[in-house]
Amino acid sequence: MKKLMFATALLALTAGMGMAQTVRMATEGAYPPYNFVNDQGKLDGFEIELGNELCKRAQLDCTWVKNDWDSIIPNLVSSNYDAIMAGMNINEERKKAIDFTDPYTPAMPSAYAAQSADADIEGGIVAAQTNTIQASHVAETGATLLEFATPEETIAAVRNGEADAVFADKDYLSPAVEQSNGELVWVEGHDTVKLGEGIGMGVRKSDTELKAKFNAAIQSMKSDGTLNPLLKKWFGEKALQF
Known part of the structure; x- marks a missing residue:
């Protein structure tokens, strides 16, 4: 038993x-x-x-x-x-x-990065990854939103002159800015934007x-x-x- x-x-x-x-x-x-x-x-x-x-x-x-x-x-x-x-x-x-x-x-901050600290983020072209809160934010400003499927493409758009700035999570953009030898910089006054x-x-x-x-x-x-x-x-x- x-x-x-x-x-x-x-x-x-x-x-x-x-x-x-x-x-x-x-x-x-x-x-x-x-x-x-x-x-x-x-x-x-x-x-x-x-x-x-x-x-x-x-x-x-x-x-x-x-x-x-x-x-x-x-x-x-x-x-x-x-x-x-x-x-x-x-x-x-x-x-x-x-x-x-x-x-x-x-709530992690977002940020704008560009090739110039005085980049026009209100009337210019701003790159952001599609379906993100950053893309929604740009769409509500006076800037022209340029959307990409991947985050890497948003940074590339600034490097090759397609966009005046990129808007994304600051934690994601920080390595690109720090390792760019000055090619990419934070947009003055817009390096810490609270969203979400x-x-x-x-x-x-x-x-x-x-x-x-x-x-x-x-x-x-x-x-x-x-x-x-x-x-x-x-x-x-x-x-x-x-």
């Missing part, structure tokens, strides 16, 4: 382990330091490290999917994966299509249980002090923290 009870318990445990929830996590893989493909051809960056830790705390079996930015929300809605971690700012427009977890970064509510994980509106699990994991990292060191690791000592 004892052997039978043990065998039954072991079978139940094995079945439970086999039913662990698998969550497919989508990222762009082209927006360092948030997410990128490293020299070994693997996804890397702040969000990959953070996402793996959040999945561990939420006791989820997570796999990563690389997806182009311009279709990343439609493919979530179509259930091609279950969550997005791709440097996506929380804003009202996106909330119409998907839901968000609590932010895992503070912080960056969070996108989930389908129907996935309330998954959202709750990730919120609990995010809160646990804020509470035990492990999220801020991760922000400093990837964004530097002056990184905004919780």
Whole structure:
């Protein structure tokens, strides 16, 4: 009898382990330091490290999917994966299509970069990645918006004279400006522009249980002090923290 009870318990445990929830996590893989493909051809960056830790705390079996930015929300809605971690700012427009977890970064600043500190960002041509809060912001100004599918193309547009300036997350633009030997500079008075509510994980509106699990994991990292060191690791000592 004892052997039978043990065998039954072991079978139940094995079945439970086999039913662990698998969550497919989508990222762009082209927006360092948030997410990128490293020299070994693997996804890397702040969000990959953070996402793996959040999945561990939420006791989820997570796999990563690389997806182009311009279709990343439609493919979530179509259930091609279950969550997005791709440097996506929380804003009202996106909330119409998907839901968000609590932010895992503070509201990071955006910035304008150009070949001249006095570049015309109100009446000139400004490059931004399509479907970003930066593109929406430029569209509301007097500038002509020049949209590109990838962030690299927005910087290239300034270098080759297609655009007067580029507008993007400052954390993304900073390495390009710092390593340009003066070719790229911050536009005076517009190197820190606050937009959005912080960056969070996108989930389908129907996935309330998954959202709750990730919120609990995010809160646990804020509470035990492990999220801020991760922000400093990837964004530097002056990184905004919780």
